Amino acid sequence: MNIMKTNTMKWMVACAALLILPSPAKAELYIVATLPALAQITQEIAGEKATVVSLARVGQDPHFVPGKPTLARHLAKADLLVSAGLALESGWLPPLMALSRNEHILPGREGSFAGSETIDVIGGEANVDRSAGDVHPEGNPHWWLDPLRAAQMGQALAKRLAVLDPTHASDYQQRADIFSKRLQALVASWQHKGVAAQRIVTYHDSYRYFVERFGFNVVGFIEPKPGVEASTKHLSALVEQMKAQQIMQIWSESYHLGRIASRVASATGATLMVMDDAVEGSAGAGYINMIEGILRKAMGE
Numbered sequence: 001m002n003i004m005k006t007n008t009m010k011w012m013v014a015c016a017a018l019l020i021l022p023s024p025a026k027a028e029l030y031i032v033a034t035l036p037a038l039a040q041i042t043q044e045i046a047g048e049k050a051t052v053v054s055l056a057r058v059g060q061d062p063h064f065v066p067g068k069p070t071l072a073r074h075l076a077k078a079d080l081l082v083s084a085g086l087a088l089e090s091g092w093l094p095p096l097m098a099l100s101r102n103e104h105i106l107p108g109r110e111g112s113f114a115g116s117e118t119i120d121v122i123g124g125e126a127n128v129d130r131s132a133g134d135v136h137p138e139g140n141p142h143w144w145l146d147p148l149r150a151a152q153m154g155q156a157l158a159k160r161l162a163v164l165d166p167t168h169a170s171d172y173q174q175r176a177d178i179f180s181k182r183l184q185a186l187v188a189s190w191q192h193k194g195v196a197a198q199r200i201v202t203y204h205d206s207y208r209y210f211v212e213r214f215g216f217n218v219v220g221f222i223e224p225k226p227g228v229e230a231s232t233k234h235l236s237a238l239v240e241q242m243k244a245q246q247i248m249q250i251w252s253e254s255y256h257l258g259r260i261a262s263r264v265a266s267a268t269g270a271t272l273m274v275m276d277d278a279v280e281g282s283a284g285a286g287y288i289n290m291i292e293g294i295l296r297k298a299m300g301e
């Protein structure tokens with residue numbers, strides 16, 4: 001037997017030994033969330049040992065995230081992809097997923113988790129005129145602004161994490177239960193303060209779940225339909241309506257702030273308020289700060 005053959009055999013024996021050795025404990029989960037608020041909820045449930053990254057940054061429009069190749073690199077190593085769903089990310093996520101070549105996170109696989117599939121969806125079906133350019137034909141995807149739906153999503157996420165990492169199933173469940181209780185207490189304390197009956201106008205239909213939970217009343221939108229730019233005719237009618245109904249607040253996403261919203265505010269005397277759908281901050285605390293930030297601003301605190 002020549003030396004080369006001996007070396008090959010040694011190598012084969014080494015490989016065989018590796019195969020029968022018990023595999024080392026799998027590294028902690030690497031989770032990619034599409035949006036910062038979803039990443040915070042996910043980090044809360046998955047715990048500090050899991051790595052959770054967000055594709056979108058705070059302040060970016062969740063409907064249009066620039067598809068940088070670095071984002072696909074995160075997706076390539078993801079054990080789990082957490083998305084909002086309902087086509088919110090359909091304009092930018094599929095090309096990144098294709099680039100990542102990670103089959104494990106394709107829809108329907110264990111590594112794919114759309115939060116919208118775990119909550120009661122508002123809108124969609126017959127309610128929407130798809131031909132008119134509405135960007136929410138499958139239902140309103142901004143569900144994470146309702147803390148109780150976030151709690152529901154957290155419970156479902158704990159169960160999915162338990163499938164991916166059964167060893168820590170009870171930890172995930174425990175964290176989801178604690179987070180649910182915190183969110184229930186948060187909602188109860190603010191509902192107790194009575195924010196109901198405030199009438200507002202919002203730019204995009206981002207706050208639907210939030211306002212229904214806390215009792216605000218949205219009487220109009222700067223966008224005539226979600227994702228459709230306002231016409232002069234629409235804005236004139238909105239200004240007249242706001243004056244007649246004495247609407248004092250316009251809520252805008254940070255990514256929609258600009259000339260149009262300012263014009264409506266100055267024409268009506270209403271206050272233009274940026275209500276963030278994500279803020280910096282770690283895990284559940286960051287998420288709760290975002291919710292309380294909107295409530296405080298709306299209440300003038």
Ligand SMILES: [Zn+2]
Binds near residue numbers: 063136141142205226
């Ligand atoms: Zn939207």
